[in-house]
Amino acid sequence: MPTEDERVMAGPVEATPAQWAALWAAVDQLLNEREWVAWVKPQQGPDGVIVMGWPEYSPAMNATLAALGGVGAITPAFDWPAWRQLWDDPDGTRMRDGPAADAIRYLTSVVRGERFGDGTIDAAMGNGSLPMALARLRRWYDHESVDPPG
Numbered sequence: 001m002p003t004e005d006e007r008v009m010a011g012p013v014e015a016t017p018a019q020w021a022a023l024w025a026a027v028d029q030l031l032n033e034r035e036w037v038a039w040v041k042p043q044q045g046p047d048g049v050i051v052m053g054w055p056e057y058s059p060a061m062n063a064t065l066a067a068l069g070g071v072g073a074i075t076p077a078f079d080w081p082a083w084r085q086l087w088d089d090p091d092g093t094r095m096r097d098g099p100a101a102d103a104i105r106y107l108t109s110v111v112r113g114e115r116f117g118d119g120t121i122d123a124a125m126g127n128g129s130l131p132m133a134l135a136r137l138r139r140w141y142d143h144e145s146v147d148p149p150g
């Protein structure tokens with residue numbers, strides 16, 4: 001029976017070079033953007049009902065999110081809400097030096113968390129944790145994967 005880390009990494013291990021190329025192209029574009037989100041302001045309709053504001057992510061962010069799904073880096077292979085409650089990495093050491101499976105878990109928790117709290121992705125970009133998780137995933141792909149490129 002596979003370990004949880006093996007289950008979490010199953011998608012990325014099976015992803016094709018073309019899927020990885022699409023991810024890295026989107027990530028490179030995203031990391032060169034100054035603005036990855038525009039917040040739509042709350043609006044009150046004529047009936048008095050207030051529609052809360054929401055984030056509209058940039059095309060590069062949306063491409064990155066789609067490509068993360070494409071390489072299997074957003075996974076149902078673990079209990080992400082429980083994991084997220086226990087994750088504590090204030091200085092990024094665990095993300096930089098930990099297993100790539102933790103980067104996948106983090107990315108999954110952020111992307112899934114957006115469904116329950118608008119701006120979760122924006123906050124992760126703003127505090128640097130999302131770029132750090134993407135960098136950890138890239139390091140795994142470039143140097144640690146079963147069949148590294150080049």
